[in-house]
Amino acid sequence: MHRMNVVYTDHADTWYRLAEQKAAQYFASLSVQVKEKTYVHTLTEDFQLWRRNHIHHHSWLSFFSRRKRKPDSKDSHRYIQWLNDTGKLDGYLNRSVSYMYMRDLGKALDSPDTETRIRRVVADIRNRLIDSSATNGENPSESMSLAGLYRWAQKEGVETAMIWVINKLSTVSSHIPKEMNAEHAQRKLIKIIIGVILHVDDEMDDNISPTERARSLDEAIRLGYSYGLTYPFIDDLLDSGVLTAQEKEQYSHMIREALLTGSVPALGDWTGKNLDLIQYIHGELRDAFEYIRDYQRPEAQNTFFEQSYVFFHAQELDRAKDLSNPNYANEELFIPIILKSSSSRLIVRSVISAPVDEGFDHRTFYYGIYNQLADDFADMFDDMQDGAVTPYTYYLKYRDQRPDLINPFELYWTVISHLIHNVHRSNAKTREVILDRAINGLKRCKERVGSEKYTEIMEIFASGNPEFNRLVQQLVRKADDVDFFDKLLRDQMVANLKNNRKEKEDFYNTIQTVRHQINDILEIPKHDGILPMKEPLIDAANYSLVGDGKRLRPILTWVMGVNEYGLQASEILPLLRSLEYMHTASLIFDDLPSQDNASTRRGRPTLHQVHNVATAELTGLFLIQRAIKEQSSLEHFNPKTVLSLIHYSAEKTEEMCMGQAMDLQSKGEALTLEQLNMICFHKTGIAFEASLVMPAILAEVQATEIAALKKFAYHAGIAFQIKDDLLDREGDLLILGKPTGKDVENNNSTFVSILGLEGARKEMWEHYCLAMEALKEIPRNIVFLKHLLNYLVNRDR
Template identity: 70%
Template sequence: MDEELIKKADTTYRMAEKKAADYFKSLSVQLKNKTFTEITKDIQSWKQNHIQHHSLLSLFYRKKGKPDDQEYHDYIQWLDYTGKLDDYLDRSISYIFMRDLGKSLNSPDTEDRIKRVVINLKKQLTHSATTDGGKTEMYSMAWLYRMAQEEDVESTMIWLIGKLKTVSSYIPKGMDADEAKRKLIKIIAGVVIHQVEEMGDEISAEERTQKLDEAIRLGYSYGLTYPFIDDILDSEVLSDSEKKQYSELIRTTLITGTVPELEGWTGNNKDLIRYIHSELSNAYNYIKAHLRTKTTDSFFEQSYVFFHSQEVDRIKDLSNANYTNEDLYIPIILKSASSRLIVRSVISASEDEDIDSNTFFYGIYNQLADDFADMFDDLEAGAVTPYTYYIKYHDKRKDLINPFELYWTVIFNLIHNVYHSDTKVSEVILDRAINGLKRFKERMGDKRYNEVMGLFAPGNLKFNKLIQNMVRKANNVDFFDKLLRDHMITNFNNERKEREDFLDTIEMVRNQINNILHIPKVNLQSFMKEPITDAANYSLEGDGKRIRAIMTWLMGVNEYGLDKEAIIPLLKSLEYMHTASLIFDDLPSQDNAPIRRGRPTLHQVYNTAIAELTGLYLTQKAVEEQASLVQFDANTVLHLIQYSARMTADMCKGQAMDLDSKGKQLTLEQLNTISFYKTGIAFEASLVMPAILAGKQELEMTALKKFAYHAGIAFQIKDDLLDAEGDEALLGKPTGKDVENNNSTFVSILGAEGARKAMWEHYCLAMEVLKEVQHHTNYLKHLLNYIVNRDN
């Protein structure tokens, strides 16, 4: 590596280190003089708004019980009904403007921006919590896509959803995939917020769309560094030698401005590092290509300072008793400030000394608060932070600074020296500080909390008593970003467990269905040959997804409580009918497909006549099975058979429409109709037939039909995309058949990008319909996710 470049990078870091050292020296002097105790005056004024004064309305809700703040929707509604939502959002957005945007709160322009954000956010939150009695999950795929539609960046959001899915799949054991996804979304949101503030209101719709598209992609590109640099180097995934090699690769990139080739990497993590290297290279080059000349130096300087300060902290050993206070605090000042300053350079924001200064001085506040909250996890991991080091060596090293006292010193410094005793700043920072302690106490329990305070509490007894009194009594200090963080973590955890349960259930039910499909062969006289049963079993034994029969099982058994043995004939009938439709579909007179389910199609193995007869045979076997539902009321079974016959007739019409359309340019409406008749009807039958057996009302069935309509079209669009872009090995059938057969598809009509948008629109519509379904719908939600994310 060029020695001049190394020298330049080292000089950059030393300059940043000198600035951080000066800041730390200033804080140390203030701490020595116990200036933090002077914040007592601010707290005395602040507490007037935070000691409970009950209104009649709040007393009413108090009797009902305040919702847990992790019950996201209920908590928002409670805040709204008790008149607390406006203040709650105001302090939350004000905090984001300070922390993330580096803004002072006393300018009229910032005040106006905060008010507008609060109004819009309140409207969205109260609407999502009450619409149709349903609950729109923020940061769910449907929510993200709907938000993207409003800003005309749907294609970008589709790209991002795909990226998040891939990144999650590559997070190795020993790291938290949900936390990685949450961090990525948080950073993307942060970059978008910065971009929105930079571009202002006087901007054309086209330019706004372009800048938001760039912000999302830049946010993803920058956000990748957290799971794939910071987190992976903090974990035990890589060996010590691999960490050294990987760190050197990152360092070389930041010093030279060019990503080195990945050479000489061996061992168990080779495939992981190859993916990370490729993805980070693309992300880095995307950022680099979008940097303006005036911000390029700033980006590389801040990035190097951030990375190197992280490395300095990472190699610290908790068993080393000789670290100075400067060793402990200067790197965290650097990394906490530079991590946020990078965002401004990433989006090529205009220079603003006030924002840069505020961001620099504010960073350590956040870092000390985070390290306090995580001290026991860090201690268990052997990580060196001001808190873990103080816990281990405070009784041996009287020179060590108490990090909790420094935390309050930083708060005093921010309020009075950085933000010039601004009342709003004092309110927000003290809200945040007390809220952090309350959350910690709730999580740790009174006993553990008191032990911690016994060690870290400031030496001034009067000051500490005031702080603890506020922790016990103060209210209205919680923040939306914390609520959202908890909500996202809960959702991700629940979704992961539900998804695992869903996939396990699918596999279990698929195996059960595979075991019941075989049709016994009736012995005829020796001179008679009967290939139909063998042909039927050949088709049934293919590696089918069994998705329709699985849907029926899930709805029938899990949702409606039907006896799993009693509905076996229904499961068999659905799979017989579906397999028959595939046999007909593959015939030379129709699609003339050579491969189905990874094997030669039936007419290739036997002949066209046998294939036609086998298809007819299976349709009749399906009716026979339905008539065998002996544990249900006869009229109910008759109703089901009548419904099934209508659906089968409609499917035939749909196939005829499809055949007639070959070589013709269809409209989107015509294609939607054909898709529903070909695919949606089968989905509908899979949901409605168990509902019929369960005696459900028409209103429930109407909602299921609407869901099936959109899910079926989404399924067909995904099929068209897979035919155009999929992996033949994963699909188990040739790709490109639609083009070869000159078929009109969603891809041929809308293009690949338009088809993806249409698929996600139907996905959202299907998700929204689930609000109308009376029963638990998690399985249907995961079914939809499976449909749009599948690879075969």
């Protein structure tokens, strides 16, 4: 490691100087083309050829055809269906996949092998879209849901890696500071993971064995996360206002040292206010850095460190710019972004230790600035507001004072012309895809900012070439078939992430609010004139009731009854009390020395520890009777319905007792998975089922909906129990509120003892997916149940 320290430190300046020279030559060539406006004539001819496929003259009858009217792409299910009905889906997917192969994989579209691979991917995506749409009306973004991702992982045999990365993404999300754009950070991280998977998949031979393919994809997922983590926790963090100036300097120094020595330095003394955040990031980035480094072949490490250093140093130079400085030369504005935009993509192949591909390096180096200029154009107003220096923000501010400044919009068109004709040798497919993307970008900008603002932008950036601009704007107004699948997925992902965050906040707010209300109604009162002999039993019951319980069951009943079925909250209070009384009674019995012999529950000593076994047994019976009494007092509902509810409740109580009896009889025995599932459902799943079904009974919903609720409860209950078993093995005593390791101590068969830790995690996610799929059978979108399920498998207590 010490030898690496010397080598990398000595070569860093040379690495950057050589890269800078190459970028300077590229920029000089582009600058000449901008000044001579050679791109105007070339692209005018290109657009004249291109427009034949994109300017369609519609019959006046088409305006009266509702069936063929183009839906908004935000309704992705209807939009995909419309594309298919109108025969446009294949072209839509082909240009989208072709662009991804060119942008993300650095491929030449005139390669027969690339054409074959693109057709194969297009056919696969098409089949998935049509099949999922036909069977359950899923949106394309459903494949990016946790259940969708896990189902893909099962198909590829990479469940362990998927569980790992899902947990990682959840932890990252919880550590993104509020000053940063959480959805943007998560989207970029997910995009990088997908990009690395695409690279690895493209490198695999068609004859690769399933085992070897699974191993490569497993590594790709972990490598993608490890590399992608740099975006939220290096680029975005340093661009944000989270860290103080001193913290930024200290953090940047640490990153630079890691790239120059091949080893992440210790955090050392951190005097800033963000110590907890930095400690988490330092540990996570250290593990990621070491995973990438240790994965690589020795001959690829030098390339990785070289490209990473060029990327980081270019970012640092760019980040250090101040928009109030009017004296930056064109080279200072553009060369760093040429370097950072190209090296960020070049790094990927070194990350996965892919073989050297000079064609990839060549195409990727010249391509990078195109994507960067397109992104900066889309973000220019946000960047202006943040005071960030980009070619667009700088031109907006100083164009009147600095006639020497190169117009970045003109440079953008110059790069497009250069890519089509110099890099991709005037290939027709490349011209088609790049011009599709360019016009699509302008269309999206116009839609986002409005026609008036868009016209103002064009007057600033396109006024020097009026004829060319008129042509472009005509195409922006009239051109069809220029939208892209990856943009649809991006929009859906951002919308889903934002919506998911809002739903998650609502979920936890609902739990907190309803939990507080339930806590207020649980305590059993001691009325005036009560017999003294009753007081100890009521005190014992209240001791068990007022502990730090999650109250999931009555909360779930409240949400289903009030929010979904429209029942009055005040009218179902007896039902809420009955559920918690029954649940608390079951816990009292579970904890007894004759059963699980637990010493703590809900963060406090168990009831038989505080009083005695006899008192605990009597208190359990007392609470069961109180539960029946509460149910019989549901006076605002049809008596026959209440009787059905009581009958159902008694039946489920019997089954829970049977489950506990089976559990006790099985102690010390090696159970099969089928036996454990049966016991688990009777002990845990039934309680979830009752919480869902009892308000449905009161609301007199259809039997088919009750059946779907039971199916959801079955799988959710087992997932919940598996998580409990995992926490008993891996959980934190202080967080759990009860001792860990009790299952091993009591020689209990659990999902972990039968399947092992890894197998138990897979089984939990299988039941998670089955529960999510059961939700689709319920004729209402019950968002709360989705987030409840996410909570059940991600909780730490």
